[in-house]
Amino acid sequence: xxxxxxxxxxLVPLLLDYGEKLLNIxxxxxxxxxxxxxxxxxNSLWKLVVYLNTIDLKDAKDxxxxxxxxxxxxxxKTIHFNQLSPYKILELATNEKITFYDASYIVASETxxxxxxxxxxxxxxxxxxxxxxxxxxxxKQEIKNITP
Numbered sequence: 515x516x517x518x519x520x521x522x523x524x525l526v527p528l529l530l531d532y533g534e535k536l537l538n539i540x541x542x543x544x545x546x547x548x549x550x551x552x553x554x555x556x557n558s559l560w561k562l563v564v565y566l567n568t569i570d571l572k573d574a575k576d577x578x579x580x581x582x583x584x585x586x587x588x589x590x591k592t593i594h595f596n597q598l599s600p601y602k603i604l605e606l607a608t609n610e611k612i613t614f615y616d617a618s619y620i621v622a623s624e625t626x627x628x629x630x631x632x633x634x635x636x637x638x639x640x641x642x643x644x645x646x647x648x649x650x651x652x653x654k655q656e657i658k659n660i661t662p
Contacts (some may be wrong), residue, residue, distance in 0.1 A: 519626035522554035
């Protein structure tokens with residue numbers, strides 16, 4: 515089964531685009547995210563409601579409900595800090611001159627043998643040295659080819 519690690523830049527549009535349909539997608543692929551990405555997703559939804567006025571609070575709460583549901587049921591598996599080597603993350607962050615947080619995505623992708631899916635172009639470029647990477651549009655095309 516194909517595996518993908520999703521950062522918050524992908525998790526937000528994925529939830530907006532697919533919502534509960536993620537249940538069907540997750541039967542065909544394995545999805546992971548980092549624990550902090552869940553908070554970042556909530557923060558992004560907050561910004562969409564408060565500053566950008568592109569969704570209302572009810573929609574944001576519905577999306578958070580979907581996120582809570584899919585992480586509780588491990589449809590999207592959450593990788594926690596204690597599951598990764600902080601020493602490896604720190605070394606990678608230092609060597610690549612990227613944040614500890616960005617390096618944690620690379621280490622998590624290595625650990626799970628998952629493709630890192632991110633809209634962060636700089637992170638994708640750095641990560642390519644270590645893991646497979648994809649942008650959200652590529653990911654959408656790949657899951658479209660896998661799922662009916």
